[in-house]
Amino acid sequence: MAFDANRPDLTLGVIGTGAMGRGIVQVAAAGGMRVMMTDSRAGAAQEAREFVEKMILRAAEKGSMTKDDAAAAVNRVSVVGGPADMKPCHIVVEAIVENLEAKQQLFAQLEDTVSPDCILATNTSSLSVTTIASKLKTPQRFAGLHFFNPVPLMRLVEVIEGLRTEDWVTEALMVVGKRMTREPVRLKDAPGFLVNQVGRGFTLEASHLVYEGISNFADVDRVMRDVGGFRMGPFELMELTGLDVTHPASELIYHQFFQEPRYRPNLIMRSRYEAGVLGRKSKRGFYDYDAEMKAIVPPETPAPKTRPEAVWVSAAEPRGQATLLELLKKLGTAVESGAKPSGKALILVTPVGEDATTCAVEQGLDPRRTVAVDTLFPLAKRRTVMGTPLTDPSYRDAAHGLLAADGVPVTVCRDSPGFIAQRIVAMIVNIGCSIAQSRTAEPADIDKAVTLGLNYPNGPFKFGDVLGADRVYRVLSSMYRIYGDPRYRPTIWMTRRARLGVSLLTPEP
Numbered sequence: 001m002a003f004d005a006n007r008p009d010l011t012l013g014v015i016g017t018g019a020m021g022r023g024i025v026q027v028a029a030a031g032g033m034r035v036m037m038t039d040s041r042a043g044a045a046q047e048a049r050e051f052v053e054k055m056i057l058r059a060a061e062k063g064s065m066t067k068d069d070a071a072a073a074v075n076r077v078s079v080v081g082g083p084a085d086m087k088p089c090h091i092v093v094e095a096i097v098e099n100l101e102a103k104q105q106l107f108a109q110l111e112d113t114v115s116p117d118c119i120l121a122t123n124t125s126s127l128s129v130t131t132i133a134s135k136l137k138t139p140q141r142f143a144g145l146h147f148f149n150p151v152p153l154m155r156l157v158e159v160i161e162g163l164r165t166e167d168w169v170t171e172a173l174m175v176v177g178k179r180m181t182r183e184p185v186r187l188k189d190a191p192g193f194l195v196n197q198v199g200r201g202f203t204l205e206a207s208h209l210v211y212e213g214i215s216n217f218a219d220v221d222r223v224m225r226d227v228g229g230f231r232m233g234p235f236e237l238m239e240l241t242g243l244d245v246t247h248p249a250s251e252l253i254y255h256q257f258f259q260e261p262r263y264r265p266n267l268i269m270r271s272r273y274e275a276g277v278l279g280r281k282s283k284r285g286f287y288d289y290d291a292e293m294k295a296i297v298p299p300e301t302p303a304p305k306t307r308p309e310a311v312w313v314s315a316a317e318p319r320g321q322a323t324l325l326e327l328l329k330k331l332g333t334a335v336e337s338g339a340k341p342s343g344k345a346l347i348l349v350t351p352v353g354e355d356a357t358t359c360a361v362e363q364g365l366d367p368r369r370t371v372a373v374d375t376l377f378p379l380a381k382r383r384t385v386m387g388t389p390l391t392d393p394s395y396r397d398a399a400h401g402l403l404a405a406d407g408v409p410v411t412v413c414r415d416s417p418g419f420i421a422q423r424i425v426a427m428i429v430n431i432g433c434s435i436a437q438s439r440t441a442e443p444a445d446i447d448k449a450v451t452l453g454l455n456y457p458n459g460p461f462k463f464g465d466v467l468g469a470d471r472v473y474r475v476l477s478s479m480y481r482i483y484g485d486p487r488y489r490p491t492i493w494m495t496r497r498a499r500l501g502v503s504l505l506t507p508e509p
């Protein structure tokens with residue numbers, strides 16, 4: 001099909017002019033397209049048009065476009081009575097209510113209205129593109145065009161191929177996305193598409209470890225910000241989005257993937273969702289709020305003044321040992337040099353994916369004196385430590401005091417395979433690998449989409465390269481071994497690349 005997505009008179013129809021639809025109208029008009037918009041609620045499209053006009057004129061006042069360009073963009077937008085008036089459109093994007101029947105009904109009507117080579121697209125956030133298209137006479141011209149909220153600020157757009165979508169449709173939508181000054185990423189239809197799938201790794205694994213009593217909301221948020229480099233912790237993020245959005249999306253993705261354990265939600269989220277404890281919007285969530293709606297964050301445990309009498313560091317993980325010895329040297333701490341710890345020494349281990357208990361048992365160490373330190377992530381802003389269930393509190397406090405001696409905060413969590421950051425990041429990387437393995441998207445596109453759509457410091461593959469594919473693989477393998485839960489099984493994509501000693505980005509011919 002010869003479809004010219006670059007034609008200057010390209011006309012886009014937008015149906016549903018709520019939060020998303022109006023944003024799509026704005027970027028399309030600013031990108032030089034003519035836009036016809038409509039909404040089933042009387043007056044809604046006109047309201048949205050006025051809103052778009054205000055936004056475009058404000059952009060001109062701020063200098064991001066000329067006044068003439070802004071006026072021309074506003075003139076390209078028109079309100080029409082309904083889908084039956086969309087005949088002149090080359091592409092129609094739907095952003096109506098998130099309901100399968102409503103969307104299928106709308107597209108059935110549109111299909112009989114527009115020309116045979118008009119592209120039909122949905123902005124659905126959670127329904128299957130293939131399923132929406134299944135009722136069409138011409139599913140080959142149907143695709144997903146998934147924007148993020150707020151559209152003018154979020155540059156990512158996922159261009160989603162349904163099972164029967166033809167290439168010319170996806171290619172045209174990629175061009176249209178670029179004309180809208182977006183960063184389009186191409187992928188195949190899958191539950192949660194790309195970004196919402198990867199996002200489960202962050203929020204669900206965080207909830208799992210709080211559910212298990214390993215840590216609390218505030219500490220997990222602190223660790224993921226300071227250690228993982230995330231702009232916001234997983235619970236802070238869910239506070240903003242609201243569990244009324246996050247939890248149903250998680251349940252849906254889990255069931256759409258036939259109960260894949262990687263996406264399994266847990267009771268931390270569901271019970272809050274059912275109790276209406278949703279986050280900021282319900283004035284109570286993982287955090288409480290003061291009168292000014294500022295989150296009340298429980299304070300950190302202050303660093304104890306105590307220090308260990310002697311310190312010994314296990315050599316079982318040579319890289320971790322070297323990192324920790326370097327830090328202890330900076331802190332001015334003498335470390336025992338024997339192959340075994342002396343009778344009173346604090347025993348420090350540096351596991352990759354193991355818990356402190358496994359280290360103590362398998363290395364034949366005294367579990368009452370064993371404390372594990374996470375050395376997989378940078379130690380400059382925060383350190384994470386954990387003991388075995390038998391670790392004497394005086395030894396745990398001595399380790400805490402010692403590692404905080406230079407003023408860097410230390411988070412103490414309960415025994416956990418993978419501490420906090422190791423396991424959350426490993427899950428993100430593993431889900432990225434499963435998206436690549438299923439050929440849903442290319443590794444480089446997965447990283448691009450995740451950094452743009454979720455604002456993570458790295459995409460899954462970059463994280464894998466920074467931490468080392470072999471070490472992320474070991475985190476997951478150890479977790480899988482210790483928990484016996486297939487949730488943690490490494491994907492075959494990761495396993496092969498880790499065993500071959502190559503980057504996770506390595507494609508297959």
Ligand code: NAI
Nearest residue numbers: 016017018019020039040041095096097098123124125149
């Ligand atoms: P919204 O509720 O702000 O707007 C929906 C609009 O569609 C309303 O103005 C409503 O009057 C209109 N509408 C409903 N049924 C209609 C019909 N049959 N024909 C014409 N107009 C109709 O919803 P929002 O947030 O803009 O979401 C729209 C779509 O975009 C949904 O499919 C949603 O899942 C998806 N989406 C939402 C995101 C978000 O963060 N809000 C992000 C990405 C996608």
